[in-house]
Amino acid sequence: MTSPVEEITVTCPDCGHVCRDRYRGSTNLALDDFDADHLEQASTTTCPGCGERRDLAC
Numbered sequence: 230m231t232s233p234v235e236e237i238t239v240t241c242p243d244c245g246h247v248c249r250d251r252y253r254g255s256t257n258l259a260l261d262d263f264d265a266d267h268l269e270q271a272s273t274t275t276c277p278g279c280g281e282r283r284d285l286a287c
């Protein structure tokens with residue numbers, strides 16, 4: 230059982246691009262369905278403005 234995906238708005242500190250992203254707040258780590266790569270992709274995003282990859286911000 231996992232929490233609903235939360236939609237957030239983030240602003241890139243470098244280029245100021247604002248976008249929405251979805252953040253899965255509390256993935257149930259007891260499930261083995263999520264490997265490290267998947268978790269990283271779920272918790273990071275790439276800014277479409279400057280291309281920087283960062284945690285929960287674009």
Ligand SMILES: [Zn+2]
Nearest residue numbers: 241244276279
């Ligand atoms: Zn940016």
